[in-house]
Amino acid sequence: MSLQDYFSRGLSADPELERAITGEMRRQQDGIELIASENLVSRLVLEAQGSVLTNKTVEGLPYKRYYGGAEFADAVEALAVERATRLFGCRFANVQPHSGSNANAGTFLGLLKLGDTILSMDTAAGGHISHGHPATLTGRDYRIVRYGVSRQNERIDYDEVRALAFEHRPRMIVAGGSAYPRAIDFKVLRDIADAVDAYLLVDMAHFAGLVATGLHPHPFPHAHVVTTTTYKSLRGARGGLVLWNDEALSRRINGGIFPGVQGSVMLHIVAGKAASLGEALRPDFTTYNAAVVANARQLAEGLAAGGLRLVSGGTDIGLMLADLSPLGIRGDLAAHTLEAAGLAVNKNQIPFDPHPPEAPSGLRLSANAGTARGFGEAEFATIAQFIVDLLRAPEDTQLQSRIQSEVAALSARFPIYR
Known part of the structure; x- marks a missing residue:
């Protein structure tokens, strides 16, 4: 490899790595991120x-x-x-x-x-x-x-x-x-x-x-x-x-x-x-965080209306903890089912959980990343219904496929990193 190549070759020079990174980009673009420890940064942050x-x-x-x-x-x-x-x-x-x-x-x-x-x-x-x-x-x-x-x-x-x-x-x-x-x-x-x-x-x-x-x-x-x-x-x-x-x-x-x-x-x-x-420090960051709170409450209300129990009765911040017990499903299966439809969440224990961390009673969800890409309360109401429908029928692969298409369509209306 010449010095000129060393300082000029980009990611395309490593096809295996490029495939993995491109795959992650598409996952983020086509899916909906609901994991509380994740968000979507700006192009400015990526470049820095x-x-x-x-x-x-x-x-x-x-x-x-x-x-x-x-x-x-x-x-x-x-x-x-x-x-x-x-x-x-x-x-x-x-x-x-x-x-x-x-x-x-x-x-x-x-x-x-x-x-x-x-x-x-x-x-x-x-x-x-x-x-x-x-x-x-x-x-x-x-x-x-x-x-x-x-x-x-x-x-x-x-x-x-x-x-x-x-x-x-x-x-x-x-x-x-x-x-x-x-x-x-x-x-x-x-x-x-x-x-x-x-x-x-x-x-x-x-x-x-x-x-x-x-x-x-x-x-x-x-x-x-x-x-x-x-x-x-x-x-x-x-x-x-x-x-x-x-x-x-x-x-x-x-x-x-x-x-x-x-x-x-x-x-x-x-x-x-x-x-x-x-x-x-910009004024639009306040607008973003106000939307996070409103969207989180909308998501929580939608989940509760669908039969899930919200730990502590709701949320004051961007995240919430949902008890799956009323639907008779555990967190590991719930997270796998949702991910198959393009909805990324994480399983989580709830207070006084009788089940182990590997198969807990709850899911942890957040409105942070969805709000960052522009989702509003209407979109989070739709997301809540996706979640409820999937968790009521976790073995229904046709339903998963249909909702995955709807998730991709919703995500396409709010594109990232195009």
Whole structure:
């Protein structure tokens, strides 16, 4: 291969890889994405992530690097930091985490001692595995005490949180989860944290876009530190952020990220974060998030009308958790049936689920990606009916084929990346 070829050949030079990527493009174009941890980024974000920043290695913070040649790398990361702090109204941000899990792990490492007690939501109640699941490093490195939700309304039982906090005296209380569809009372949790001299960390990964646009209670000033992913409701590059206001925490948080849990910065991803954070500062991002909430409620209402039970009775954010028990189907079969018709969802346990994660009682769904491509309430009402029809007859392959055609036709009315 000549040098000219090396710097000019594109994806067509690798047919196997090209087929897989082209197939994924078509899947996204022709299907409907309802997975809560996914969204659709802009062409701007795609181009920023695919830039020559891929070639550059830096370590440390902007303007304090261990590597030379960082003038433009520093400008990119500083821009991402400035946009993150402006968007969320805070003083400090670390935009380097490769993921939300790294944002959490790095913050834990920076602020806590190994073996300290963390009080966080049980994954079985909707919490996230990075908050101390036994299979993760955070679950192994710290003493984890778990709170859940009430059996009566499937919402956080703040009295239980308070009782557990006074019993176990955690060094940190974690709020936020992976499958909790309701707004959280951050003030109550901060009061509990103050009473036991604990940090309050809010992981707002699934509602960060709503926070940024004033459509959800803001974690600040109640939280000591806030973490989030930059995709999901922020509609951006895959990665994480850490946000805080107290300068005294800066060295510890930054050190927890690097060199604590990860190495050099993925600058091309930071560029994608900067691009999406810039988009989030535009007025149309508020319009988008308002539509997400309206569409999620429409989807939830349609599912409930079709016989599914909505965990906690509905949703305050872009995601919802549906109990399939009334239809007599489990989550693994439900997800497979829907995917065969072009509807991507994920199986999920519900609170107090009698069934295992591999074949749980629920599905987790989101309006984020569908709203990003332009779907409105009418389209989500149609999607809800697709789901109900399919789950009532999961073995009907003719029905799957017909709905797959209707899904493709609906998607074609709202094209992406053409």
